[in-house]
Amino acid sequence: MRVFGKECRKLFRPGRSLGLLLFMAAALVLISRTAQFPDTHDKAYEELVKEYGPTLDQAEYQTLLKAKSVYIEELGGEGWSRDRVHWAEIMADESKRQFVFLVDAIERIEEEIQFGYGFAFEKEPTETLKEQLRSCTPQEAARILFIVQTKELPLSSPGICEIMESDPLLLLILVLIGCGVLILPYQLLDKNLETASLMVSTRVGRRIFHLKIRACAAAGAAAAFVAALLHLALLWLNGVMIFWNVPVCGLGLRGIPFWVDLTFGQYLLLWIGLLVLAGITAALLCALAARLSGSFITALTLALPALAIYGWGIHACTAVPLSLWYGDTFPASLFRTAGVPLLVLAALTLASEIVLRLDARRDIL
Amino acid sequence: MLTISEVSKSYGKKRVLDDISIELENGLYGLLAPNGAGKTTLLKLIVTLLSPDRGEILWNGAPVQKLGASYREIIGYLPQQFGYYKYNTPVQYLDYLAALKGLPREGLKEKIFSVLDTVGLSDVAQVKMRKFSGGMIQRVGIAQALMGDSRLLILDEPTAGLDPKERARFRNLIAEMSKNRIVILSTHIVSDVESVSGRVLMLKDRKLVRNQSASALCSELEGKVFEIRVKTDDQAAALKKEHFILSERNEAGSMILRYYSEQPAGLEGERLCPPNLEDLFLVMYR
Numbered sequence: 001m002r003v004f005g006k007e008c009r010k011l012f013r014p015g016r017s018l019g020l021l022l023f024m025a026a027a028l029v030l031i032s033r034t035a036q037f038p039d040t041h042d043k044a045y046e047e048l049v050k051e052y053g054p055t056l057d058q059a060e061y062q063t064l065l066k067a068k069s070v071y072i073e074e075l076g077g078e079g080w081s082r083d084r085v086h087w088a089e090i091m092a093d094e095s096k097r098q099f100v101f102l103v104d105a106i107e108r109i110e111e112e113i114q115f116g117y118g119f120a121f122e123k124e125p126t127e128t129l130k131e132q133l134r135s136c137t138p139q140e141a142a143r144i145l146f147i148v149q150t151k152e153l154p155l156s157s158p159g160i161c162e163i164m165e166s167d168p169l170l171l172l173i174l175v176l177i178g179c180g181v182l183i184l185p186y187q188l189l190d191k192n193l194e195t196a197s198l199m200v201s202t203r204v205g206r207r208i209f210h211l212k213i214r215a216c217a218a219a220g221a222a223a224a225f226v227a228a229l230l231h232l233a234l235l236w237l238n239g240v241m242i243f244w245n246v247p248v249c250g251l252g253l254r255g256i257p258f259w260v261d262l263t264f265g266q267y268l269l270l271w272i273g274l275l276v277l278a279g280i281t282a283a284l285l286c287a288l289a290a291r292l293s294g295s296f297i298t299a300l301t302l303a304l305p306a307l308a309i310y311g312w313g314i315h316a317c318t319a320v321p322l323s324l325w326y327g328d329t330f331p332a333s334l335f336r337t338a339g340v341p342l343l344v345l346a347a348l349t350l351a352s353e354i355v356l357r358l359d360a361r362r363d364i365l
Numbered sequence: 366m367l368t369i370s371e372v373s374k375s376y377g378k379k380r381v382l383d384d385i386s387i388e389l390e391n392g393l394y395g396l397l398a399p400n401g402a403g404k405t406t407l408l409k410l411i412v413t414l415l416s417p418d419r420g421e422i423l424w425n426g427a428p429v430q431k432l433g434a435s436y437r438e439i440i441g442y443l444p445q446q447f448g449y450y451k452y453n454t455p456v457q458y459l460d461y462l463a464a465l466k467g468l469p470r471e472g473l474k475e476k477i478f479s480v481l482d483t484v485g486l487s488d489v490a491q492v493k494m495r496k497f498s499g500g501m502i503q504r505v506g507i508a509q510a511l512m513g514d515s516r517l518l519i520l521d522e523p524t525a526g527l528d529p530k531e532r533a534r535f536r537n538l539i540a541e542m543s544k545n546r547i548v549i550l551s552t553h554i555v556s557d558v559e560s561v562s563g564r565v566l567m568l569k570d571r572k573l574v575r576n577q578s579a580s581a582l583c584s585e586l587e588g589k590v591f592e593i594r595v596k597t598d599d600q601a602a603a604l605k606k607e608h609f610i611l612s613e614r615n616e617a618g619s620m621i622l623r624y625y626s627e628q629p630a631g632l633e634g635e636r637l638c639p640p641n642l643e644d645l646f647l648v649m650y651r
């Protein structure tokens with residue numbers, strides 16, 4: 001444990017770790033969708049969540065429609081938005097501007113209801129609903145029936161759906177970069193300095209190679225944790241956390257189709273788990289690449305394509321096709337989401353175990 | 366007690382050590398052989414970095430490969446070349462190695478400062494090693510080998526890069542250390558092993574050819590080392606053709622040649638000299 005701690009200290013050189021941390025933070029602030037949150041639509045949804053909670057039931061929907069006509073009155077009746085002078089006046093007034101967003105959000109909801117959720121507020125499955133159910137995959141049908149039964153409409157804003165679609169990839173890329181930045185120099189330093197002869201002749205012996213691999217895996221997990229924490233902090237700073245309990249599984253315009261009903265928060269936690277898994281796998285990949293190569297350049301030429309393929313693969317298996325694989329059964333989808341990274345991890349663990357076993361007999365020249 | 370029993374080692378097809386057997390008790394052993402003779406290879410076998418192709422190495426009768434950590438625990442090893450972290454201070458580096466050696470945390474700081482003092486580095490204990498000279502790095506290496514009070518001290522060319530003052534300090538230290546442990550040091554600098562009491566191990570043609578005290582080794586050449594003052598270059602050239610020249614030096618305008626000869630050459634002015642270890646080295650590896 002003590003040697004493992006020392007190896008971790010060697011791995012997390014203060015300058016490099018701090019640089020990585022700043023790089024991750026800067027990338028998230030500059031590129032992530034979370035950093036642009038909330039836009040005007042999101043603000044309106046925020047208001048609705050504050051008012052009605054994470055979902056909207058039928059009664060609340062009726063209230064909302066009434067509220068909408070009041071807002072429109074306040075704004076000067078139907079056709080208010082066509083008057084440009086009036087528009088400038090409204091925009092100058094803080095409370096009136098809020099009404100505009102609210103009306104906008106309510107209109108979006110109405111639109112969605114017409115588009116996909118209309119049946120949710122019908123008492124009986126209508127002919128159109130029955131028609132629709134027939135053309136659905138079983139999961140879609142289950143989802144529709146769920147909405148019909150609960151008669152609740154999730155208030156997930158378009159912004160959080162975009163966050164869920166685009167931020168995981170950014171986080172994944174950051175974690176892969178983090179693994180490369182931390183692990184390649186750490187592994188190659190010992191290799192190039194030929195510290196092995198001193199290390200292996202001490203009490204630890206060849207077990208040091210195990211400990212080094214473990215330190216790398218810990219670095220991968222840590223990079224994932226830190227990236228996730230930074231992302232969570234950004235979500236919190238930008239007020240996205242208010243949507244924590246909003247169900248995000250949806251159809252059509254809003255929400256990410258998913259095989260189980262997850263709230264935004266649960267979806268994030270799931271993603272953090274997956275990210276840590278990806279971090280550990282990428283770490284092993286880097287550790288092996290460094291073990292197999294002598295110089296930084298060869299290690300990079302090995303590690304970069306491997307990381308890129310792995311990153312693309314895991315992204316393809318998780319974020320992108322959630323909607324495409326909506327037709328899958330839950331176990332099949334779960335396999336593609338967590339199973340593929342787990343399989344790769346198992347293969348890499350096996351590979352490093354073999355390398356370590358060979359090392360145990362190898363002469364240290 | 367360390368027993369090296371019929372050990373052979375090859376790198377690929379190249380045999381480096383062949384059937385080496387030595388028994389070592391507490392005391393100092395100087396492994397003296399020219400470059401490439403296999404000194405480093407033998408020491409690496411002892412510290413388990415290499416495993417022998419044939420034969421085995423035993424510590425108090427038990428094979429060292431089987432003993433594993435409990436054997437490595439008693440080793441202090443200075444490799445001929447060792448990697449160190451430039452961004453570390455000697456204290457940080459020794460602290461790291463202490464963890465690898467499994468030394469107890471209690472009293473570690475004091476121990477580190479005391480070994481650094483022993484090698485004369487206490488002034489720079491907290492200076493990053495990137496600012497160190499080659500000799501200072503070598504002394505950090507010696508310090509780490511001394512840390513932990515090892516029963517078996519294996520030093521591969523420990524005096525490389527040390528100045529005369531440090532070399533003298535090191536010799537005294539080793540003489541003291543070898544009283545109650547096995548110290549093996551490899552060198553091709555004869556004076557490192559000449560003045561200390563202990564045994565000299567010599568490797569030649571992959572075999573161990575000598576395992577004796579320095580004085581016993583020198584006595585082999587008793588009556589065979591001569592010096593003569595030569596006046597002309599022709600005289601010198603003639604002598605060089607006939608005998609194996611050990612050294613030549615200039616003294617008061619004329620040249621003094623030291624040479625090896627089985628019998629006195631019967632030359633005028635020839636003088637019998639007491640042989641030294643360097644003579645033996647030169648004769649043996651001529």
Ligand SMILES: Nc1ncnc2c1ncn2[C@@H]1O[C@H](COP(=O)(O)OP(=O)(O)OP(=O)(O)O)[C@@H](O)[C@H]1O
Pocket residue numbers: 365376379381398399400401402403404405406407445553
């Ligand atoms: N890793 C290696 N691969 C192949 N041959 C090697 C290797 N290491 C050493 N040798 C060969 O083995 C022989 C003995 O090498 P070794 O390093 O043991 O010699 P040495 O006595 O320590 O020499 P020096 O005084 O120069 O340190 C040399 O001829 C060398 O070329």
Ligand SMILES: [Mg+2]
Pocket residue numbers: 404405406445521
């Ligand atoms: Mg050597």
